[in-house]
Amino acid sequence: MKLKKYFLGLCTITMLCVSCDTDNEREIYQNTTDGITFLSDEQEAYFPEGSEDLSFSIDVVRQNGEGKLTVGLINNSLEKNGNQFTPKDLLTDIQIPESVTFNEGEKMASIPVVLAKNITQGEELYVSVALDTDQAPMDAHMQKIVTIYCDYTYTQVGQRKYISEWLSPSHATDTEVMVKVEKADQQNWYRVQDLYEKGYSIIFEIADDNKVTVEETAGGKNITVSGEGTYDPAQNVINVTLTIIAADQSGEKKKYTVNEKLYLNE
Numbered sequence: 685m686k687l688k689k690y691f692l693g694l695c696t697i698t699m700l701c702v703s704c705d706t707d708n709e710r711e712i713y714q715n716t717t718d719g720i721t722f723l724s725d726e727q728e729a730y731f732p733e734g735s736e737d738l739s740f741s742i743d744v745v746r747q748n749g750e751g752k753l754t755v756g757l758i759n760n761s762l763e764k765n766g767n768q769f770t771p772k773d774l775l776t777d778i779q780i781p782e783s784v785t786f787n788e789g790e791k792m793a794s795i796p797v798v799l800a801k802n803i804t805q806g807e808e809l810y811v812s813v814a815l816d817t818d819q820a821p822m823d824a825h826m827q828k829i830v831t832i833y834c835d836y837t838y839t840q841v842g843q844r845k846y847i848s849e850w851l852s853p854s855h856a857t858d859t860e861v862m863v864k865v866e867k868a869d870q871q872n873w874y875r876v877q878d879l880y881e882k883g884y885s886i887i888f889e890i891a892d893d894n895k896v897t898v899e900e901t902a903g904g905k906n907i908t909v910s911g912e913g914t915y916d917p918a919q920n921v922i923n924v925t926l927t928i929i930a931a932d933q934s935g936e937k938k939k940y941t942v943n944e945k946l947y948l949n950e
Contacts, residue, residue: 719747720755720817721824729797731834738799742813742828744784747821749791756783756816757795762829764810769829771812777803778811778832799832805870806836838866838875842950849942850880850928856942865948874922876946880904888922888946890915896922906931922946 722744729740746753759780760771774780777800786793795813803809814827844865852859864877872890879886881904889897894915903909913924928940 717747717821718753718819719745719824720753720815720820721745721826722813722815722828723825725825725828727828727830729830729832731799731832733835733837735834738801738803738834740797741794742797742830743792743794744815745792746786746819747791749786749789752788753786753819754783755786755819757781758812758814758816760812762810762812764808769810769812774811775803775809776800778809780811780813797830799834803832803834805834806868808833836868836871836873838868841865841867841874841948844950845947846876846879847945847947849944850926850940855940863946865946874946874948880907880909880928888924890922896924898924898926903928904930906937920948922948 722742727742731738744755757780759774759782761773761775761778762769762771779798779800781795784793784795797811809832811830811832812827813830815824820826842865843862846861846863847858848861849855849858851861863879866875866877867873868875874888874890875885876888877885884902884904884907886898886901886903886909889899891897894917896913896915898909898911900908900910908929909926911924911926913922915922922945924944924946926942926944928942929937930940931937
């Protein structure tokens with residue numbers, strides 16, 4: 685009987701302790717703010733070639749939808765070094781407002797981001813948008829890093845002469861064809877449309893030292909092309925040695941090395 689009373693007393697003490705601890709947790713972790721936060725820490729905005737609308741939005745939410753509320757924003761461009769980011773003034777080509785407003789009853793608001801038409805193409809740009817508020821919960825996403833990428837746009841150059849070993853039946857003698865050439869608007873890059881197979885283009889990248897690179901790319905359904913060479917500014921000619929991996933009629937892949945020339949003069 686004494687043992688039974690002991691266990692009953694122990695259970696009563698344990699229940700009281702649990703009850704007190706639960707009440708304390710409720711007071712400690714209760715959110716007394718408006719619960720403002722981004723939905724995540726990162727976002728990507730990709731614009732393919734020819735995009736007319738260079739804009740996107742960043743969503744921010746709040747837990748309490750009562751009343752109208754304006755939240756300040758701190759906006760910076762970021763310079764990436766390895767895995768580290770260094771903040772700097774926001775690029776003039778990127779427009780982000782200095783605040784975002786929730787209207788009465790709204791629990792989500794959008795921050796519009798607008799890019800200039802002449803924004804840098806072909807490289808990743810990074811921006812940081814931070815919430816300037818004390819009305820955020822302890823686990824809020826207070827800062828968002830956005831990666832922006834705008835693909836290169838190209839302008840028609842016209843029909844140009846192309847001397848190709850690959851296009852000859854033996855892949856060893858010169859064959860002359862006319863090809864459609866385009867130039868990147870912000871780089872000294874030339875794109876040849878439908879070069880080895882319809883629907884596939886090859887890009888010749890000319891560097892400041894006149895070195896030419898052809899990054900590995902699909903030259904056709906079963907063709908992979910890569911290589912390098914030089915640009916002759918006096919003759920306005922690109923000379924490259926390409927490595928082409930192509931499947932033969934049996935489906936077996938073979939490697940070929942061919943010399944090609946692209947004449948940029950009319």
